[in-house]
Amino acid sequence: MQTRPERESPSADGDAAGDRVGVAPAQGSGPQAPPGRASPVCYAEQADAAYMGYLGRDELVAALDELLEAERAGARVAEETAAQLQDPGERALMEAIRRDEVKWCGMLIAAIQSLDAKPSARTGAFHAKAMAIASLPERMAFLNRGQGWVVKKLQALVPRVREPGIQDELLAMLSSHRENIERVATRLAAPEGG
Ligand SMILES: [Fe+2]
Numbered sequence: 001m002q003t004r005p006e007r008e009s010p011s012a013d014g015d016a017a018g019d020r021v022g023v024a025p026a027q028g029s030g031p032q033a034p035p036g037r038a039s040p041v042c043y044a045e046q047a048d049a050a051y052m053g054y055l056g057r058d059e060l061v062a063a064l065d066e067l068l069e070a071e072r073a074g075a076r077v078a079e080e081t082a083a084q085l086q087d088p089g090e091r092a093l094m095e096a097i098r099r100d101e102v103k104w105c106g107m108l109i110a111a112i113q114s115l116d117a118k119p120s121a122r123t124g125a126f127h128a129k130a131m132a133i134a135s136l137p138e139r140m141a142f143l144n145r146g147q148g149w150v151v152k153k154l155q156a157l158v159p160r161v162r163e164p165g166i167q168d169e170l171l172a173m174l175s176s177h178r179e180n181i182e183r184v185a186t187r188l189a190a191p192e193g194g
Contacts, residue, residue: 053159053160054160054161054162055157055160055161055162057115057117060115060161060163060166061112061115061117063153063157064108064111064112064115064119064166065108065112065119065120066153067104067108067150067153067154067157067173068105068108068109068112068119068120069120069122069123069124070124070126070146070149070150070153071101071104071105071108071150072101072105072122072123072124072127073123073124073125073126073127073130073146074097074101074124074126074143074146074147074150075098075101075102075105076123076127077126077127077130077131077139077143077146078094078095078097078098078101078143079094079098080131081094081136081139081140081143082094082095082098084136085136089187090136090140090187093183093184093187094140096180096183097143097180097184100176100180104173104176107169107173111165111166111169114163114165114166115163126146129142130142130143130146137188140184140187140188141188143184144181144184144185144188147177147180147181147184148181150173150177151174151177151178151181154170154171154173154174154177155174157170158170158171158174
């Protein structure tokens with residue numbers, strides 16, 4: 001499905017097709033109400049949302065669940081890494097990351113529940129992958145790359161969320177992740193023993 005709100009999307013899969021859809025909406029595979037359906041008004045509303053590039057409820061829940069599992073993994077990695085760190089500054093930094101990850105887990109759970117869905121109870125595979133890295137600086141760098149993955153997901157997701165409350169929260173999560181990536185990158189670039 002091609003999407004229209006492409007403001008921020010970094011992906012290259014939109015290019016010319018989006019413009020064409022915008023100019024000539026009636027061609028071929030557009031979401032037109034099938035003739036003879038009993039409730040064309042309800043159907044049309046859903047079709048409009050999809051046509052505008054907004055996510056339907058199930059797609060949004062799936063995207064929020066994916067982020068929730070990733071944040072849960074991130075929180076556990078930060079917690080277990082903080083417990084192993086000797087340097088008080090690094091430990092405080094990992095503790096702060098853990099608190100943020102836990103906070104976004106809570107936000108995502110509330111958002112999923114507000115859509116009348118049951119939040120995933122799983123932890124993303126990222127946790128096991130990260131904890132297999134024995135070197136703490138390398139693991140923190142890996143955690144930061146995971147945070148970068150979350151940023152990319154959020155950049156693609158935010159323009160497609162129609163629910164204003166959820167969109168605002170996801171934007172706050174996006175800027176918080178950018179800040180935390182910067183903090184960890186700065187710390188990892190600093191000379192050892194500082
Ligand atoms: Fe995160």
